Amino acid sequence: MKFLCVECDQQMTFEERQLPGDGTLAAAFRCPRCGRVVAMLTNPMETQLVASLGVKIGGTTLPPEPLEMVRGMVATGRADAFVEAGPRAGVPGPAWSPEAVERLARVPGFVRGMVKKIYAEYAKDRGIGEITPAIMDRARGELGLEDM
């Protein structure tokens, strides 16, 4: 998928990706010549289709987690299907405040599992016992996450 500024006959460059809610994926592109910005909005079905390809519009910022799609997208999965090995083995997971749970619920389903894992590991690595919206904001800033 590419965007062309017809007026300038110039390929537009990726600017930013957002998940504004409601299953929408928004990707903004800017014309490097005239500066015009357009945003492509996908409906939930199209968002799901992009997610199913395992690709990220705008490029990847984090290495893939093992079975990332399966762990994040299967609604009928066992909560205890996986056990961590290595330095995190046996370390209890952090608690989630009700506000953090509510905020997590607004993340689209296709990335919710992965997002939850990222926050949980961030908290574990820093010995944080409870994830709150403030911790989520801090993690976003430190890890360079977008709209999570």
Add this chain to the structure above:
Amino acid sequence: MPLDIRTYHDLTERDRSGLPEQIGAQRRRVAERLAGVHRVVGVMSGKGGVGKSYATAGLARALARRGQRVGVLDADLNGPTVARLLGAADGRLVVEADAVVPASGADGVRLVSMAQLLQAGQPLVFRGPAAETHVWREALEAAALREFLADVAWGMLDLLFVDLPPGIQRLRELADLLPAPPAVLAVTIPTPESEDAVRRALVAARDCGAPCLGVVENMTGGPFAGDAGSTLAREFGVPLLAHIPWHPGPDTWDALAARL
């Protein structure tokens, strides 16, 4: 007057998304993960209920008893049964740095199956919009297959069986994902109806470049009449590897393993 718009390939500026590169990286990840696997064999049939998973489990165990390193990837995501047949349906999967460690089933057969990940008695349901699920569900199942190949530490294996669901779509997905098309083993029961369905599947396998190792006729000598195994083997110029009786013992599977 129509706009003068160039084609996709005419636009050659660097694309930050790099979607083709991301897809390429996925393929490389599959190839790297399977670099230690000597041979991938899809166990297929155009028809359901012929005993593909049963044959996969029996054969995998027999090969393992002969000292081979064997893995089974259960690609029947909606009806996973081979994990139970290998006694590994309830174990948890260990996540290491960048891979999931396969479970160890009967006779040391390594295994990954959706059955290990789903809640008991629950179907495979994906999160996502409730409408038009047919548009995206197949793509998600293909993605799950890709992850089972790329994100599982299969290690060094003499043989990795991929237990395919009925039909031919998953075989095509498998052939797309692997660096080279897999070999296939066709399972049928004796009936003409099974023969017809398996014939279609064998043609599909041939069309996607998957060499057929042979045909296994299952449930021979029971209530099902016909000679589908012999007919298909003759027609496709491949060996009829075994007639599996209704109650096969280890000797049956050992004899089949010796022929592979």
